[in-house]
Amino acid sequence: MLEFIHTEASYGEDLHIIKEQFQLPMQSARLLNPGQLLVVFSNIQELIDLNERFLESLQQEIAQALSQGDDDLMTVCIGEIFLEYINMLPAFQTYCLQQAFSMSTLSTLEKEKELLRIFLHASQTNNTALRRMNLHSFLMAPLQRITKYPLLLS
Numbered sequence: 001m002l003e004f005i006h007t008e009a010s011y012g013e014d015l016h017i018i019k020e021q022f023q024l025p026m027q028s029a030r031l032l033n034p035g036q037l038l039v040v041f042s043n044i045q046e047l048i049d050l051n052e053r054f055l056e057s058l059q060q061e062i063a064q065a066l067s068q069g070d071d072d073l074m075t076v077c078i079g080e081i082f083l084e085y086i087n088m089l090p091a092f093q094t095y096c097l098q099q100a101f102s103m104s105t106l107s108t109l110e111k112e113k114e115l116l117r118i119f120l121h122a123s124q125t126n127n128t129a130l131r132r133m134n135l136h137s138f139l140m141a142p143l144q145r146i147t148k149y150p151l152l153l154s
Contacts, residue, residue, distance in 0.1 A: 001073045004152045005058050007145075012051040014141040018044055021123060022135050031116045032109065039105045040139075042098045046091045047142055054085045082153060092146045099143060103136060 023041045026032050032040065058081060065076045110117050124134045 001062065001076055001078060004078060005055070005062065007148065007152070008051065008055050008058060011141060011145045012048070012055055014138055015044060015048045015051055018135075018138045018141070019048060022120075022138070026116070026119065029115075029119070031113065031119055036105065036109060039098070040102050040109075042095050042102055043091055044095075047095060050085070050088045050091055054081075054088065057081055057084065079153065082149070089146075092142060095142045096146065099139070102139065106136065106139075 018041065023037065023044065027034075027037055058078075061076050061081055062073060065073050068075070070076075110120065120135055
């Protein structure tokens with residue numbers, strides 16, 4: 001249960017990094033046009049919103065169990081919580097189906113736009129929050145997360 005929450009929180013942090021360290025700066029610097037931003041970042045805001053609500057529900061359930069003396073969290077029904085958020089799946093589906101095109105578009109844009117290439121290189125090497133990961137790695141987070149849910153639930 002605690003691993004589920006920890007990894008969900010970490011996943012949410014990665015989503016926020018995508019938005020705050022890449023999408024918004026690229027948008028404000030006009031490194032990509034709105035259509036290109038949509039292709040590269042897809043429905044990342046929708047995934048952020050879902051993650052925040054899902055994580056909050058998980059945390060509330062754990063807090064309630066702990067307040068009732070359930071230190072082993074045996075009363076928390078993670079499957080029921082997950083079923084309440086089954087509406088996350090279409091958002092993941094949208095993101096995953098567009099991922100190959102998103103990555104190829106980003107690679108093409110990096111080759112074509114020197115300022116974008118410089119920005120992405122500087123972001124990766126100079127920003128400790130990014131853990132030396134590049135944008136391509138961060139954009140894989142939703143794909144990795146959706147495949148981890150069955151493992152965590154089992």
